[in-house]
Amino acid sequence: MSSELPDLATGPAGAAPTLSEVAKRAGVSSITVSRVVRMPDLVAPETRARVEQAMRDLGYVPNLVAGALASARTNSVGVLVPTIANSIFADTVQGLSDKLEPLGFSVILAQSRYDAAREDRMLAALLSRRPEAIIMVGSPATEEGSRLLRNARIPIVETWDLPANPIDAVAGFDNYQAGVAVAKHLAAQGRKQLAFIGGDDPRGTRRWLGYRDEALASGLAEPRRLILDRKDSGSVAAHARLPGVDAVFAANDAHAIGFMSGLRKAGVLREGPASAQPVAVIGLGDLEMGQLISPTLSTISVHGDAIGRTAATLTLERGGERRIDLGFELVLRDSG
Template sequence: MDAQSGIVQIPTAMSSELTETDISSDEVAPTLSAVAKRAGVSSITVSRVVRLPELVAPATRARVEKAMRELGYVPNLVAGALASAKTNSVGVLVPTIANSIFADTVQGLSDKLEPLGYSVILAQSRYDAAREDRMLAALLSRRPEAIIMVGSPATEDGKRLLRHARIPIVETWELPIDPIDAVAGFDNYQAGVAVARHFIAQSRQQLAFIGGDDPRGTRRWLGFQDHALACGLQPPRRLILERNASGSVAAHANLPGVDAVFAANDAHAIGFMAGLRKAGLLRDGPAAAQPVAVVGLGDLEMGRLISPSLSTISVHGDAIGRTAATLTLERGGERRIDLGFELVLRDSG
């Protein structure tokens, strides 16, 4: 199941806080008639493409869908309600719910929004750019009063959808220089730098990075690599994992010559450590005694409980969620909030 929603009432005092007139944008939300004009068809044909696509010739349907993408048009699935009606909902897009790394963020924003009468509609992109666009369109079609997403849109189509939505948009878990509206997160590049600096201070020489090739993971890798090279080390190795590969990371633990590994998240780090243990390269003892040092990111509870305990980049997920919620409610003030991170050193490296 990709989305879930609840129905609650927004207190009257909050009803004016999330309105189109609060959004600073020179763009006007595209209309069905604008799509029809661009595609060279009637408005009725566009309506059929939206609601009864099987009744429209494939070539015509493709032309209309292309016009919709180019204009950033999203069908209104609540069009039967009054135009001024509130949906009392906030759309939230996360990469996955299979990994609990984003749970604190979702909990934090829910804790902030739900007492005020907002419900949360949750969707997953599963680290797939095309699916992310579909999920953004699905969320927007329900006319939420704001969108909060982990990361930034992966495609120009996704960015266009959000810019045309004319509602508060909050990107989280990173710090784009030019956000669509607002952002609450941390610097993934500097997180990579911090781990590389730590390994070098330990006199580790042969570094490696394991993780996916998603934008946030890639920025961690670039910071890690750039700092290592700037300090005169050999280029670190990078092992790109398949999506949702956390359960099979142990199979990649044999990296000859490597003495320090930065994993893009704690789930990958824990899986990698299981492989190290099987290979006899993990010991119960202090970091200095580890043949291969390992640092993750996310500070999951499991990482604190395993032996040796996992060193990690601690991200303030709950604070990110609460700050993102506040940014949807309050239009003034700083719109780019850096909540930082902390390198937590334990026994794994």
């Protein structure tokens, strides 16, 4: 109802007021209004006050679209993630926003849903808005995406991995070594038959490769690999599909917790420490939830928000180190 009758007390009736309307009302030229908005120190206090009054009277909201075109600066950053829901990438988006928003940058968010074609479309859509940088999880899935980014001539930050040939900058950790660390730990714990559950996206696959290679190097049998789709439900039923397995590395904590839920139903979950567990479980991500469940979840801790903040920093400074390894940490709790 009130949507049809906007507040006329302060706002104007028709289209949004422009710089020059403010200028006319304040009796100055448009450039002076522009300066009041962007570099108020260059304007005499009385003039400034007059302009500010006019802006208030008219309810002026600067048009950054026009400003961006004129100045060739959009003050925006494109962010591409596989998904934001139920996911650890949300921390990364939060981290980079917290760094960029106070500097006047807006975040243009796009989701690829782990789909290469959609990723390319989103990349093209982002670039057509002329962001001053692109931050993405992982690397472009296609040659076309890679080419688009290379030609864009803006800072590009790939995150959550350490690609061998990055387009520009990198903020991540070594997924292969994460897999190695988990396998090494499980072998040292005396586990004999390892398994890996999770997706087959590039980062998950790298974790798997490190895990498998290290298991083999430790003299264990080749681990089993169960590829699950994105619904956690699969992980709950995973135990039945992994007979004889006494240790599981899940590609992320959500899968790990789902798997543990399956173990619980099957009666093979103990309240005691890792050594008491018939099946060890290690996750990745270090969700807060992992510390709240019982047994508490052992995990590879990764700082998603630090990745985001670091990526933001890399978009702002063009010089300096362009490859930041934020590392990971094997956090041992009761599950394995």
